[in-house]
């Protein structure tokens with residue numbers, strides 16, 4: 193039976209910078225909002241909090257721009273008290289489908305362990321702000337204990353106040369490496385080197401985008417001077433090509449790369465360490481969006497992002513998106529896009545508070561748009577993000593540091609040799625065929641870890657991975673679903 197009366201004007205999935213900004217802005221514009229997040233606290237990947245029982249005196253010390261979060265969190269609490277926002281933490285949305293009455297049904301797994309239960313939310317409009325996850329390029333030894341994601345190391349520090357080791361090499365590619373090295377060193381770790389596969393000279397081709405973002409340049413300079421102050425070596429055009437150790441990592445091999453990211457013979461050397469924090473940028477998290485059929489676009493960093501219009505609308509009417517789902521760009525851009533999306537949802541909603549949308553969100557021609565200043569800032573930050581993405585985009589030669597026995601899919605333990613065999617002997621030309629032939633990408637993480645690597649080995653371009661469920665769902669929850677024609 194169609195759902196007669198959607199409970200919310202807007203359901204926001206994800207309470208990171210984008211979703212949080214969208215929820216409080218939309219509530220301020222008079223919409224009834226339901227905000228769902230898989231995590232226990234708002235803030236997403238960037239504004240991670242130490243668990244309350246750790247008693248951190250200054251949780252803001254590990255963040256830039258904490259006040260932007262604190263303001264929105266205070267607004268969230270005020271809107272909750274006023275009944276304008278229903279906030280549902282620990283709700284992992286696994287699918288979004290039309291509810292048969294001009295709205296959407298969101299199905300979620302709520303809680304964990306024995307308290308886990310099925311939850312359903314109905315809304316007229318949906319905003320997907322599901323963020324991103326780290327891109328990993330495998331190398332021999334990457335499954336050793338002590339090898340963690342670069343963002344993962346930052347997350348351990350921000351939410352657990354723990355270091356992955358005492359002597360930590362930071363490696364991979366992208367601006368996150370500098371932030372991670374700085375945080376680890378400030379928290380007491382020794383960082384023998386930051387190993388960056390790209391060359392910073394790659395930014396030279398994007399001077400206009402850089403000059404339009406002096407704030408971002410200053411942020412980069414701050415990270416750079418923090419490394420200098422702490423005597424941390426920055427090795428550009430280098431990569432960790434192997435991690436060594438018996439029970440955990442004890443050293444890494446670092447080699448110089450040519451411009452195709454192929455290791456240059458004769459340049460390998462060892463750096464002793466007890467942890468390696470490694471990541472090659474971030475990948476937009478699109479399962480819910482691609483499940484709905486939202487159009488995607490190739491992004492400058494080699495990933496696939498959602499195709500969005502100037503109002504943050506996806507190609508599916510009634511579905512908006514903001515933040516890293518539309519391309520990797522940082523927390524500031526995510527906050528901004530959340531606000532722009534909320535203005536657009538309000539402008540299209542009959543429920544918005546009368547008067548507010550007109551002056552603030554409608555153009556002279558009557559079309560609904562967000563305030564022009566927000567759109568200008570977004571354009572500036574998106575241009576910077578594209579320049580950054582292009583500069584750090586992995587080149588194909590990285591596969592040269594794999595050995596035949598290096599596990600590429602660590603869930604299903606599929607080595608590079610088996611994937612190469614599927615391509616050269618069995619004719620696989622894309623990641624999906626490789627998956628069917630080898631099981632690479634069929635494990636618990638559903639290809640989040642190995643997806644980019646498998647695609648590269650198959651010679652496949654970036655393509656959205658369409659999966660019907662965005663996370664593991666108990667069979668009992670599926671059994672509780674109404675029949676398809678209900």
Ligand SMILES: Cc1cc2nc3c(=O)[nH]c(=O)nc-3n(C[C@H](O)[C@H](O)[C@H](O)COP(=O)(O)OP(=O)(O)OC[C@H]3O[C@@H](n4cnc5c(N)ncnc54)[C@H](O)[C@@H]3O)c2cc1C
Nearest residue numbers: 206208209210230236237238285323343515516522523526
């Ligand atoms: C591991 C990691 C560490 C990072 N560390 C830094 C850093 O130190 N410094 C920095 O500048 N940038 C960092 N970034 C990048 C930064 O987090 C982003 O730029 C910023 O947080 C983007 O905001 P967002 O709102 O788009 O997404 P996010 O902050 O990622 O928020 C997305 C939210 O959506 C929720 N979510 C996702 N899927 C679902 C679902 N199906 N159901 C319910 N909820 C869902 C998640 O729980 C999360 O709270 C990191 C990114 C990652 C992945």
